[in-house]
Each structure stands twice: as structure tokens, then as C-alpha cells.
Amino acid sequence: MKKMITRRNFLKAAGVSAAALGLAACGGSGSSTAASSTAGSAAASAAASDWTWERKVTLVCPWGVGGGADGTLRPLQPVLEPILGVPVEIVNVEGAGGANGIDFTCKQPADGYTYVLGTQSHIMLDLQKILPVDFKKELRPVAKLVHSINIIASSKKAQEGKYSNFTEFVDYAKAHPQELTCGMLTATGADSVALKQTLAGGLGCDITEVEQYVKVVNYSSGSELSSAMVGGHININITGADEIMGLIQSGDIVPLISISENRMSTLPDLECTGELGIDSYVGTWRGILCRTDTPDAAVNAMADALKEAWNTPDYQEFLKNACYLDRPGYADAEEFQQLIDEEYTTFEDYLKGAGLI
Numbered sequence: 468m469k470k471m472i473t474r475r476n477f478l479k480a481a482g483v484s485a486a487a488l489g490l491a492a493c494g495g496s497g498s499s500t501a502a503s504s505t506a507g508s509a510a511a512s513a514a515a516s517d518w519t520w521e522r523k524v525t526l527v528c529p530w531g532v533g534g535g536a537d538g539t540l541r542p543l544q545p546v547l548e549p550i551l552g553v554p555v556e557i558v559n560v561e562g563a564g565g566a567n568g569i570d571f572t573c574k575q576p577a578d579g580y581t582y583v584l585g586t587q588s589h590i591m592l593d594l595q596k597i598l599p600v601d602f603k604k605e606l607r608p609v610a611k612l613v614h615s616i617n618i619i620a621s622s623k624k625a626q627e628g629k630y631s632n633f634t635e636f637v638d639y640a641k642a643h644p645q646e647l648t649c650g651m652l653t654a655t656g657a658d659s660v661a662l663k664q665t666l667a668g669g670l671g672c673d674i675t676e677v678e679q680y681v682k683v684v685n686y687s688s689g690s691e692l693s694s695a696m697v698g699g700h701i702n703i704n705i706t707g708a709d710e711i712m713g714l715i716q717s718g719d720i721v722p723l724i725s726i727s728e729n730r731m732s733t734l735p736d737l738e739c740t741g742e743l744g745i746d747s748y749v750g751t752w753r754g755i756l757c758r759t760d761t762p763d764a765a766v767n768a769m770a771d772a773l774k775e776a777w778n779t780p781d782y783q784e785f786l787k788n789a790c791y792l793d794r795p796g797y798a799d800a801e802e803f804q805q806l807i808d809e810e811y812t813t814f815e816d817y818l819k820g821a822g823l824i
Contacts, residue, residue: 524556526556526582528558528568528583529568530688531687531689533689533690534690535707536753538789539584539613540557543776547773564592568583572757579761582755583755585606587656588658591814605759607761609757609769609770609803610798611754611755611796613753613786613789614750614751614752615794616707616750617658617749618708618726619705620706621703622720623699623718624697625699629702636702645681648681650692651683651705660817661749664745666681668740674820689706707790708731708734724739726749730742733790754798757769766800777796
């Protein structure tokens with residue numbers, strides 16, 4: 468079987484190691500390291516204090532209205548605006564699996580007023596040479612906002628008489644190859660990794676063989692995909708629970724499995740990949756980035772504002788209701804960069820194992 472992203476690699480990529488966190492907390496092994504860290508923090512704060520917001524700030528969402536990316540930014544907007552003291556506009560630039568939004572951002576002036584929501588799907592695109600820019604060189608992290616747990620969910624209408632849980636789904640797929648369908652927003656992104664690893668684990672096949680059993684159908688927006696699910700036009704999709712919680716509560720969509728080590732606090736009756744022995748744990752993280760040549764003062768000021776906004780009661784309530792508190796979400800620029808670097812290694816291994824690069 469081809470190499471898959473293992474639990475160890477996923478956990479390594481999910482954040483900073485315990486050792487690194489310990490060093491950061493203790494200031495390293497000597498006073499010179501602690502002094503350097505303190506000086507760096509002071510410099511960042513001074514740079515941030517030198518920046519004054521004078522006009523509208525744009526947050527670019529590389530996906531359409533109604534999806535998880537857009538849904539992460541919408542509740543951020545009203546809490547960020549009073550902190551910055553200027554309007555915040557969300558601009559959706561969808562298409563090409565998230566590549567168009569990155570291209571649009573890199574064509575804007577690096578003046579501190581344009582930022583973009585990034586995910587590991589952009590890393591996947593970059594590794595496959597699909598992005599029109601060099602993601603690592605032309606963009607810098609500002610702060611990570613969330614790290615979600617994906618779920619595979621089913622259309623209630625489409626599953627009737629065929630299956631009622633994940634095990635029954637894969638059994639039906641084995642017996643009826645390519646009859647069942649799966650909707651996707653980013654077929655070349657991290658969702659594809661999580662979906663194929665989970666289905667391969669259930670089917671007992673190679674990740675390259677999943678589509679011999681389940682057809683993948685691509686959609687351009689989250690709202691279009693949700694409509695197809697409710698209408699019974701496709702069987703399953705992979706998504707964040709936050710994106711479809713209303714449809715789960717209405718009974719139109721039935722969650723089949725969470726892609727996580729443990730069961731979710733918000734869906735405690737839903738079985739997870741960990742308990743089924745399926746080595747699949749990839750969840751989408753989303754964070755704010757900007758052009759590398761954006762003024763440091765602006766970047767630091769935005770980082771401070773994002774941290775303050777993230778900790779507001781309103782945004783914390785959103786995080787809780789959207790199932791984002793089961794995994795560590797917020798990370799500063801340094802920790803976010805470490806995660807990005809680890810993810811490049813992790814997803815390069817996956818893509819090579821799948822024969823995609």
C-alpha cells in the first residue's frame with residue numbers, strides 16, 4: 468500500500484512539539500535566549516504601536532460564500548472592526564481550488580491593508596505546481612485561527628435503504644462499485660487527503676483505488692454542495708461539522724464518522740476514525756497570511772488585533788458552537804510558520820505516495 472500520513476506525522480504537523488513549547492515557555496537553556504526572545508517581543512510590540520489604521524482592511528477568502536473558510540471569517544469581521552477602528556471587508560475570490568484567491572492577494576499592494584485566509588490546501592496546490600505564485604516565498608503567516616475536525620456526512624435522502632453508518636457505507640460501496648458519490652470542493656487539497664485516507668482505511672484498499680468504489684464530484688461552492696446533499700444528488704461529502712450543523716440538526720444530513728483521534732465533544736455519539744483503527748486524522752486549519760513584503764508594523768498590528776478578536780466572548784462562542792475547540796486553534800506567526808513547514812513535508816510524502824508528484 469502507498470505511504471499514508473500516519474498518526475505520528477499528523478500529530479507532529481498539527482502544532483509545535485512539547486519540547487519546543489517547553490523551551491519557549493522557559494526561555495531556552497540560557498539567559499541569552501530568554502533575552503533575545505524578550506527583545507524580539509518588545510520590537511514586535513513597538514513596531515505594532517507605530518502602525519495606524521487609516522482605511523478599510525480587506526480579508527480575502529479564496530472560496531465562495533457558505534463554506535467553512537467563509538464561515539470562519541464572517542464572525543471574525545464584526546469583532547475585528549472595532550479593534551482596528553476601520554471597516555473590514557471580506558472579499559470572496561473563488562475558483563481553482565483556492566488558487567485564484569492567492570493570486571488575487573499577491574496582485575494587491577503590500578501596504579498592510581490586504582490579508583488572505585490560507586489552509587493546507589494551498590500547500591497541496593503549491594507542491595503540485597498549481598498555484599501561480601510561490602506560496603512559501605510570497606506569503607507570510609500572521610496568525611492561525613482554527614484547526615477543525617472534518618467529518619464524512621451523508622445525504623439522508625440518498626442513503627435510504629442502502630446504509631446507516633460508515634461501516635455499512637463502505638460495505639455497500641464494495642458491493643456496488645462507483646454507484647455511490649462523494650461531493651468535493653477541493654479535489655486537490657487537504658480534504659481530498661482526509662477523505663481518501665478514511666475511505667481507503669474502511670475499504671481496505673490503496674488510496675489510489677478509492678475512486679474505483681466511490682465517484683468524486685467537484686463543486687464550486689459550499690452552498691451548491693450542501694444543496695446537492697439535501698437534494699440527494701450525491702451520497703456523501705467531507706466537511707467541517709460547523710459548515711452543516713444546521714442541516715444535521717434538521718435531519719437532512721447524517722454524520723457518518725469524524726476524522727479524529729477521539730469523539731467530538733459536540734457530536735459524542737458519532738464514531739471516529741481512531742476507534743475504528745483507521746489511520747486518518749487530517750483536519751483543516753485556517754489562518755491569516757499576507758504578502759511577504761507587507762510592512763512589519765502592519766503585520767504585527769494585525770497579529771495583535773487578531774489575537775484580541777479571537778479571545779472576545781463573541782468569537783469564542785462561535786468557536787464553541789462550530790466545534791473548533793476540540794483541537795488547539797490560535798497560533799502566533801512563529802508557531803504558524805512551524806506548522807506550515809511541517810505540513811510541506813507531510814503532504815509532500817502523501818502526494819509522492821499517491822503518485823501525484
